[in-house]
Amino acid sequence: MVSLLTNTEEYFADLCDEIRLFFDVRKIPVVQEIDKQGFCVVHEFTKQTEFCHHAALYLDGVCVKEYAYHSPLVSDANELAYKRAAKHGAKIAVYRCLSAYFGIxxxxxxxxxxxxxxxxxDLCMSYGAEQAEQMFLKDYDVSEGKLQLAKQICDIQIPILQTVEPQKDLDMYLGIPFCTSRCAYCSFYAATTTKDGNKEQAYVDALLRELALLQPVIEAHRVRSIYIGGGTPTALNAEQLYRVLKAVSAYAAGAEFTVEAGRPDTITQEKLAAIQEAGAQRISINPQTTCARTLPIIGRKHSVESFFEAAELAKKFNFEAINMDLIAGLPGEGEKELMQSVRDCVRLQPENITVHSLAIKKGSKFGMENVGQFAGAEEAERMVERARMYLAEQGYQPYYMYRQKYMAGNMENIGYARxxxxxxxxxxxxxxxxxILALGAGSASKRVLPAQGKIERFIGLKDIPSYLARVEEMAAKKAVLFAQG
Ligand code: SF4
Structure with missing residues (x-):
């Protein structure tokens, strides 16, 4: 048990994230006085010219390590910059205190x-590239390797982001929250498909109603990309899938159009034909692993062979790009198994491969049950690095990256592309x-307002019955979100 005593409570969640880098704990209680069992304290002192954040680790009531981080005081006239500096100072103090204590x-x-x-x-824009890189290395203690990775991705993204006109552009997301079975690592809201398909039918009707209601919002923008995600969109039958794709294709002229097929066992010739006819150019087929013994452990009902068959079938349709998702660090898997999966995917010559690091999320089966042996932090780091090097040799470049809580080895998810x-x-x-205008149950819309320096969000109702009952209200709230600015 690790508890936290702090006078910077507004950064509580961020400080907990730092503590979790070193302690394998989910819940970290806030306490009002020093706890005997060992905990971390961070105080924030503001002097005339500097911040000082002080972190101390107590074990058995004794202070075993402390660290004070000093940084230039940011004027509180700029509230955002002040809060950002205060938060980073507090996080750095906790990180360095624990890093020094554990020698990691x-x-x-x-x-x-x-x-x-x-x-x-953002740091490059505020301080220039050289200083931003130094801040990554010297202030945030990021390794040289991760800095180079981030730089490489930023360089690839520059021409893509330069084409954005924030006031004009819009990405569209349509969520299909149905799957054929539940993956043990998944915490998304997704219902299991029904035999008669009636539930799916009602959902498609509601989704298309929402799309129609939001037509004025969409038409007021330039649609840059359309992404059909889930769940598993191909868990719908071919006719239902085609209805969705056909309706949204009205906005697809000049836009990138992707359908996440996802589960290999949901992919059929008919559905691929429907995707192609609607004009989508990109699909995703996700094996997660090609290690046969892992698939039942992670709750996937398909075989490795069905993945190969689905991939071969999809290639005949000549989509512009096929993506394949893999997960590093699945139970019982190490470097050998991950590399086997990576090689199997590369052999199929997809245009994109995404390597996720397993995250044990609270709402997932893995998060609730003790189901198997997971790779340790060092092994997770080694295998992800090995995959990165191999993919580079094969002509794949990392082009986007994100991180999640509770990831194996505190690593990252990386999308690679030719x-x-x-x-x-x-x-x-x-x-x-x-x-992003996101339609469907549980979808997250985002309004980027660069002039105000902020992003407004709206997350729709997650459960399908509520969404069906209140689809007009959901559409109206999104219309309000997009009326801002
Ligand atoms: S297919 Fe995707 S959304 Fe469905 S249960 Fe598995 S991980 Fe979750």
Missing amino acids: QKAWGSLTGVRPTKMLR PGKVCIYNVDIMEEAVS
């Missing part, structure tokens, strides 16, 4: 946020460069 440096240092590349780009084959939607969503 983390590859991403004290950075625990989802979007390291966005952070690097040159010229990046997925614009993935770059836009991770870099928060473009507003």
Whole structure:
């Protein structure tokens, strides 16, 4: 048990993320006085010219390590900059205190946020490239290797992001929250498909109603990309899938159009033909692993062979790009198994490969049950690095990246693409460069307002019955979100 005593409670969640880099704990209680069992304290003192954040680790009531981080005081006239500096100071103090005590440096240092590349780009804009890189290395203790990775991705993203006109551009997301079975690592809301397909039919009707209601919002923008995600969109039958794709294709002229097919066992000739006829150019077929013994452990009902068959079938349709998702660090898997999966995918010559690091999320089966042996932090780091090097040799470049809580080895998810084959939607969503109008149950819309320096969000009702009952209200709230600015 680790508890936290702090007078910077507004950064409580961020400080907990730092503590979790070193302690395998989910819940960290806030306490009002020093706890005997060992905990971390951080105080914030503001002097005339500097911040001082002081972190101390107590074990058995004794202070075993402390660290004070001093940084130039940012005027509180700029509230955002002040808060950012205060938060980073507090996080760095906790990180360095724990790093010194355990004698461990983390590859991403004290950075625990989802979007390291966005952070690097923001720092470059504020301070210039040289100083931004020094801040990554010297202030946030990011390793040289991770800095180079972030830089490489930023360089690939520059031409894509340069084409954005924030007031005009819009990405569209349509969520299909149905799957044929539940993956053990998944915490998304997704219902299991029904035999008669009636539930799916009602959902498609509601989704198309929402699309029709939001027509004025869509037409007021230039649609840059359309992404049909889930769930598993191909869990719908071919007719239902085609209805969705056909309706949204009215906005697809000049836009990138992606359908996440996902589960190999849901992919059929008929559905691929429907995807192609609707004008989508990109699909995703996700094996997660090609290690046969792992598939039942992670709750996937398909075989390795069905993945190969689905991939071969999809190749006949000549889509512009096929993506394949893999997960590093699945139970019982090490470097050998991951590399086997990576090689199997490369042999199929997809344009994109995405390597996720397993994240044990609270709402997932893995998060709730003790199901197997997971790779340790060092092994997770080694295998992800090996995959990266191999993919580079095979001509794949990392083009987008994000991080999640509770990831194996505190690593990252990386999307790789052959040159010229990046997925614009993935770059836009991770870099928060473009507003996203998201339709469907549990979908997250985002309005990017660069002039105000902020992003407004609206997350729709997650459960399908509520969404069906209140679809008009959902559409109206999104219309209000997009009326801003
Ligand atoms: S297919 Fe995707 S959304 Fe469905 S249960 Fe598996 S991980 Fe979750």
